Amino acid sequence: MKRETMFLKLAVVVMGIPILALCVFVVPTIANFAAELYPEMSYIKYLILINMYAAAIPFYFALYQTFKLLNLIDMENAFSERSVKALKTIKYCAVLISSLYVLGMPLYYLLAERDDAPGIIVIGLVLIFASFVIAVFAAVLEKLLTSAIEIKIENDLTV
Numbered sequence: 001m002k003r004e005t006m007f008l009k010l011a012v013v014v015m016g017i018p019i020l021a022l023c024v025f026v027v028p029t030i031a032n033f034a035a036e037l038y039p040e041m042s043y044i045k046y047l048i049l050i051n052m053y054a055a056a057i058p059f060y061f062a063l064y065q066t067f068k069l070l071n072l073i074d075m076e077n078a079f080s081e082r083s084v085k086a087l088k089t090i091k092y093c094a095v096l097i098s099s100l101y102v103l104g105m106p107l108y109y110l111l112a113e114r115d116d117a118p119g120i121i122v123i124g125l126v127l128i129f130a131s132f133v134i135a136v137f138a139a140v141l142e143k144l145l146t147s148a149i150e151i152k153i154e155n156d157l158t159v
Helices: 002-037 044-074 081-115 119-158
Strands: none
Touching: 002 044, 002 081, 044 081, 081 119
């Protein structure tokens, strides 16, 4: 099991690197582009920066919680309240990311309308949908893990 969790830990790190690169290099470019498209609304640049960076914070926190969950699995402590708490935190982070992008959709609509690029809206919708799917998946895993813990406690008391 150590090999599989090591692979998953590596995947978590690899998932974080491109998002960090996007935050450093692409997000400021997008914000500057929005300011160029709407010179009369120069504050749109800051709204986009706030929205995208605010969504990156729960993303990295969810990655950290995933890393903690994988460490619990490594320590053969997967069926614990700490695992349930990590899954619950991942769920809340995913809902927060989805909500932030829903709130930011009017900004992305303005960009897509002025630049005549409907793909911007599609990308926003994909981000919303993917975050929502992750939240639902984490909620299902949380309920399953809670049920498994209850069954384990019942079996421990029976023996």
